[in-house]
Amino acid sequence: MTESPLIRPENRPIKPRHALSVLLVDNQPESRALLKAALRSIAEVTEIRESSTPGNVPALLAQHGATVVLIEQNIEEEDVFDLVKRIRRDPATANTRFVLMSNHLDTESRRRGIEAGILGYLSKPFDINSLERSIKDSMGKVSTNLKETLNKVRRIEFFSDFSDLELVRLLKICHTRKFQDSEVIFNEGEKGDRLYVLIMGNVDILKQRDDHAETLATLSAGDCFGEMALVDQEPRSADARAKGDSMIIEVNDQIINDINDVLALKLFRKIAILVTKKLRNYTSQHVDQN
Secondary structure: OOOOOOEOOOOOOOOHHHOEEEEEEOOOHHHHHHHHHHHOOOOOEEEEEEEOOHHHHHHHHHHHOOOEEEEEOOOOOOOHHHHHHHHHHOOOOOOOEEEEEEOOOOHHHHHHHHHHOOOEEEEOOOOHHHHHHHHHHHOOEEOOOHHHHHHHHOOOHHHOOOOHHHHHHHHHHOEEEEEOOOOEEEOOOOEOOEEEEEEEEEEEEEEEOOOOEEEEEEEEOOOEEOOHHHHHOOEOOOEEEEEEEEEEEEEEHHHHHHOOOHHHHHHHHHHHHHHHHHHHHHHHHHHHHO
16 A cells, blocks of 8 residues: 655645545556645645555545545455445445546446446546546535436427437436526536536526626426537536526536437537527527618
8 A cells, every 4th residue: 555644735825614535546646646736726625645556545544534535446456436435325425526538438337426426527638627627526516316316307399309218328328417596507618528407496597797696597307408518619608597496417528428319419419409490599689680
């Protein structure tokens, strides 16, 4: 085992209310070094520990604890998914959050990860925005009631062409997240890598002005947003914030790229229709105004 002493990031503001302690598990020293350097640039991260083997994770958590464990999937000595399940079954470590890291995060990895309770995913090579997003994802709240979620999804127009079998499969590889009132879904300028489908509640789309936030739109159940980022890979052009308690399905771009069957074709078709419809609405409004 390679376990470092406690590393304390220096000379940057700490936010105690959101302070995060991180346990980094990766058998490649170079990878650990890159991740540690990136983690030091995240203001909320106040403690970083590391290990080269997953077998030591339960003991390290018992001794030191950790808010988030970043763990490499491809370590042959132990099944990472079984390890996460064991840790989450222990009442003392049940609240530990996980980010799964890999050079190739395929659909099966995400399916097994969601079953194990892993909420954050980081593809290597990574950038700082992806790392921050994966940690944020790991701290989120998700719906674990598949039947309840399926009943809501059936009523959403975006999924009208999907069979129940396809919807169940999709729900097993996508996160269904819960947001509280005023909770930020994404901020303007963030890298966009997913489409959101609102299945319960409302979401405000906001534009920050000099002295206030202007509400551009208020979305309701059935609305989709964030799809343009899947098309042009540009940063988010506005903020999205929950208005009341909300439930949202996230469809990550990697999930779409990893599915090589009719489910992917249906997703691509729905996204194309969605983008086309919004462009036509924008064009119509622009022409009417002129």
